Amino acid sequence: MKNVLMVAEKPSLAASLAAILSNGRCTAKRERFAGNNGCSTHEWTGHFRNEGAVHFRMTSVCGHVMSLDFTSKYQSWDKVDPVELFSCPTEKKECSPKQQMRAFLAHEARGCDYLVLWLDCDKEGENICYEVMDAVQHVIHNVYSHQVTYRAHFSAITDKDIKGAMESLGHPNENEAKSVDARQELDLRIGCAFTRFQTKFFQGRYGDLDSSLISYGPCQTPTLGFCVKRHDDIETFKPETFWYLQLTAGQPEVTLEWARGRVFKKDIAIMLLNRVKEHKEATVESVSSKESFKSKPQALNTVELMRICSSGLGIGPFQAMQVAERLYTQGYISYPRTETNQYPENFDLHAVLRVLQPSSEFGDEARAIASDFQTPRKGKDAGDHPPITPMKLASRNDFDRDTWRVYDFICRHFMGTVSRDLKYRTTTAKLRVGLESFSCTANVLLDAGFTKVMTWQAFGKDEPAPPFVQGSQVAINEVRLAESQTGPPDYLTEAELITLMEQHGIGTDASIPVHINNICQRNYVRIESGRKLIPTTLGIVLVHGYQKIDPELVLPTMRSEVERMLTLIAKGSADFNDVRRHATKIFKLKFMFFVQNITSMDMLFESSFSPLAESGKAHSRCGKCRRYMKYIQTKPARLYCSHCDENYTLPNGNVKVYREFKCPLDDFGLLAFSTGVKGRSYPFCPYCYNHPPFRDMPKFGGCNTCTHPTCPHSLNTLGISTCVECETGVLVLDSTLSPSWKLGCNRCDVIINCFKGATKISVEGKQCSIVSWFLLNLLTPSLSMHTETKCNDCGAQLVNVVYKSDKSKFKDGSEEKTGCIFCSVEFSHLVEKHRAVASRQVRSNAPRGGPNAAAAGGPGGGSAAGAGAGRGGRHGGRPPKDKMAQLAAYFV
DNA sequence: GCAAGGTC
Structure with a gap:
């Protein structure tokens, strides 16, 4: 007699299948395999295809036999760069070596001529088919042949379906297995x-x-x-204020609902209120009633079980499934992992009710439902397992509290599925006041239906019917405007x-x-x-x-x-x-x-976890939420707005709040960057620094590169002249360290300290609109009113310098003078030039037409340090380009 | 020590 090995996905299924296929005449194999993996084997004799009588051996695996992992060389977290994990070799290993599933399968396959695979009918099941074939390939001859190995396709664990599957065996689907x-x-x-x-x-x-x-x-x-x-x-979430009319009418008094619900404009709400107030009575337009239903539940599947355990019983899905698993292995409920929520056609629902009838907890309900049995709702048949149902009666004392609650729920849910729907009557009265409509409704229970047993879904109290007669007039007792706000959503529930x-x-x-x-x-x-x-x-x-x-x-x-x-x-x-x-x-x-x-x-992470972030000082204000941002000094230095959850990169160096100044573009508090009195410095907006507002402003630039036409800190307002050294930069007045004033190039390291101790320095002819500035300075430079703002010799913008009367540095002791920083004789002893200290090196081999070190070369030029020192006279080499032409380039 | 998928 030939032998046929059959393999199911789990032990419970092997038992059910064996019982069905052998018509209950199978025997359990006594011998326990060494691994003791919980998989038993059932044997019987029957007919198989054209072979006549054969010996059947039905056993199972426990889910997957193999799992994928990296080879041992790639297990090390320290030695392997994670990027290698995308290409390194992998290998299949036995899921749990202790179970010795492969050896067990090979052992059971001994002497077998055929293999029939009864794995679950999904892609994972198809994959396990190949794991089983691989495990027995050395034992069953030609196991990959269609003449040796067959696949059963079944959609429910019922007599009809299983025997039907045995009659129409197919073959395992390699593509599905491969997709897994x-x-x-x-x-x-x-x-x-x-x-x-x-x-x-x-x-x-x-x-x-x-x-x-x-x-x-x-x-x-x-x-x-x-x-x-x-x-x-x-x-x-941004709450929105809304208004609604509250109207009470009649005797006994009833509060009516406004048909408009909510109005988000107060003036409109007030207007509507006033219109309603013109009336003393409401007209009852209609009083109608209709019957409504609340459907009984569908048969229970896993996801619904988890949802209700979480939302109704406060038991999380993980624990719910552990409890369900235990109830299942003890025989109290059917298999708890299923997507199907429709009972199979021949499912004996009455038998389940009979099981529940002796219960002292819900026996009365079970008996009542049995005598008023209703056909269950249709649902989805996923072809895996029947819905979750009670199998054996239990009493409260059999379990711990949570296990009982889950079991009790499953029983009551089952009874609910074969109960009547809940039925109630809704009566609605519609009233009109002028052009405004109001209503009131009352619900009255007609038939509790399934909620008799699923008591947690019980209907609320019956509501008194609206005391109105159609066509009548009802006195308005009070009408007023109520104000409320929309609220944010709540946190996600587990369900x-x-x-x-x-x-x-x-x-x-x-x-x-x-x-x-x-x-x-x-x-x-x-x-x-x-x-x-x-x-x-x-x-x-x-x-x-x-x-x-x-x-x-x-x-x-x-x-x-x-x-x-x-x-x-x-x-x-x-x-x-x-x-x-x-x-x-x-x-x-x-x-x-x-x-x-x-x-x-x-x-x-650093903003949230670093201890530095906690001690990070409140710094300047965020322009989005107006809250103070935290200053995080560790590199990369940045500002963090915890409310907006945004980081703003900062330049490396000292960053201080620049008084109360704000960026006119985005409202962020301005900051002053510096690397010391003799180093570079400029004001900047932390937002523009990271997100330049103009196309011609570089990323990570300060206000000295910003072409805002009117901002008092911008390049446009404070620019003086083209840089004396580099090709592209502009010297910009920097007031951030006043009374230490300086001009700094916005591109290179040139710095001109000047007018120490002055109380105010302003650049002439600025603070006009971009259009007039453009027209007057660039297109019509000959206009006399504006030639006054520029130096006739070098084209630099003139500056106005103010000292306090007792601290004047001007030789004539005057408080205020206007002139050219480079050319005015009165200014020359107050201007010194040097290169930024501790800053980047300017390329010494860069071809330059000779620096225009006006200040350095001028009388009393002071400590002219750096590469440009002492080279060339005031007008030696390249003459300064017209500053307006220079700035105009920024607008192209 | 990692994933997600089976099952106990």
């Missing part, structure tokens, strides 16, 4: 590369970041993303999260609780009362960091994109290796980009 191989490989490479890199990068960097593992995963990260998205929605994950295909019914559990255990979210998910600082910073670097990394659509590619493999329309290589390449590029830009995320 590809998923495993991608998940492994992507997840481990990002996790190792992130963990190592942030490890030990921040004292108060107590997370030893900062993981990334294509399912867990979007799951976290949902929670942070809601957090952000709450944080950025909502489960729904979102299900909708976006993040995880499966079996893995959803694992992902939620993961993001809790990794300290990315906390579960607060009402099972709401509140993201932690770490969770928020991670998601915001991904959003800064590569938002796709946290988008739920990323998973579905990958799934879409994998489906192509499963359908046979794309080559396994092509898809695998393509997806790996994309994610490797994403990974490398992430590594390159990790500082963007690090800035958020």
Whole structure:
């Protein structure tokens, strides 16, 4: 007699299948395998295809036999650069070596001529088919042949379906199996590369970041993303004020609802109020009533069980599934992991009710429902397992509290599915006051239906019917305007999260609780009362960091994109290796980009976790929220606005608040940068510094490069002349260190200290509109009123210098003079030139037409230091270009 | 120490 080995995905299924196929005449094999993996074997004799009588041996695996991992060389976190994980070799290892599943399968396969695979009918099941074939290939001859190995396709664990499957055996689908191989490989490479890199990068960097593992995963990260998205929605919510009319009428008094609901404009609300106030009575336009229904529930599947355990019982999905698993293994409920929420056609619903009838807890309800049995609703048959139903009666004392509550829920839910719908009557009265409509409704219960047993969904109290008669007039007692505000959304509940994950295909019914559990255990979210998910600082910073670097990394659509590619493999329309290589390449590029830009995320981390951030002083104000930002000195120096969660890079050097000045463009508080009195200095706006407002303003530029036409700190207002040394720069008056005044080139290191101790210096002929400035200075330079603002000799802008009367440095002792910094004799002893100290070197080999060191060459020029010192006279070499031409270049 | 998917 020939032998046939049959393998199911789990022990329970092997038992059910054996019982069905053998018509209950199978025997359990006594012998226990060494690994004691919990997989028993059932044997019987029957007919198989054309072989006549054969000996059947039905056993099972426990889910996957193999799992994918990197080869041992790549297990080291220290020696392997995570980027290598995208290309390094992988190998399949036994899932749990202790179980010795492969050896067990090979042992059971001994002497077998045929193999029939009864794995679950999904892609994972198809993949396990190949794991089983691989395990027995040395035992069953020609196991990959279609004449040896068969695949059973079944959609429900019922007599009809299972026997039907046995009659129409097919073959395992290699493409579907391969698509799972590809998923495993991608998940492994992507997840481990990002996790190792992130963990190592942030490890030990921040004292108060107590997370030893900062993981990334294509399912867990979007799951976290949902929670942070809601957090952000709450944080950025802007309440809106609205108004509504509150009207009471009749005797007994009834409060009516306004048909307009809310009005967001107060003046309109007041106008409507006044119109209503013109009337003393309301007209009852109609009083109508109708019957409404609340549907009974669909049969219970895993996701719904998890949702209700979370929202109704306060039991998280992870724990709920542990409890359900225990109830299942003890025989109290059917298999708890199923997507199906429709009972199979021949499912004996009455038998289940009979099981429940003796209960002291809900026996009365079970009996009542049995005598008034209703056909259950239709749902989805996913072809996996029947819905979750009670199998055996239990009493409260059999379990601990939570186990009982889950069991009690499953029983009551089952009874609910074969109960009547809830029925109620709604009576609505519609009233009119002038042109405004009002209404009042009352609901009255007609039939409690399924809520008799699902008591937590019970209908509220009956409401008194509106005491109005159609066509009558009702006295208005009071009408007033009420004011209220829209409120922010609440944090995401676990039940909502489960729904979102299900909708976006993040995880499966079996893995959803694992992902939620993961993001809790990794300290990315906390579960607060009402099972709401509140993201932690770490969770928020991670998601915001991904959003800064590569938002796709946290988008739920990323998973579905990958799934879409994998489906192509499963359908046979794309080559396994092509898809695998393509997806790996994309994610490797994403990974490398992430590594390159990790500082963007690090800035958020440092702002949130560094002890320095905590001691960071309140600095200047953010232009967006007007709150003080924190000054973080550690490199890269920056300002952090914790409210807006934004960082603004700062120049390296001293950065101080520049009095009360604000940038006219964005309202950010201005800052003064300097490297000391003899170094470079300029005012700057932290926002413009990072996001230049004009096309001609370079990134990381100060106000001395800003072409704002009227701002008192801009290049336009304070520019004096083309630089005496470099080709492109402009010397700009710097008042940030006053009474130490200076001109500084906005491109190179040239600095001209001047007029020490002066109380005020202003540049002549400025503070006009950009248009008039342009026209008058550039296009019609001959106009006399403006030639007065420029030096006739060198074209530099004239300056007006004011000293206090007793501190005048002018030789004639006068308080105020206007002149040219370079050419006016009265100024020459007050002007010195040198190069910025401790700053970058100017290229000495740069071809220059001879510096125009006017100040240095002038009488009493003082300590002229640097490359330009003492070279050339005032008008030697290149004459200064017309400053207006120079500045005009900025507008091109 | 990493992912996600099965199952206990």
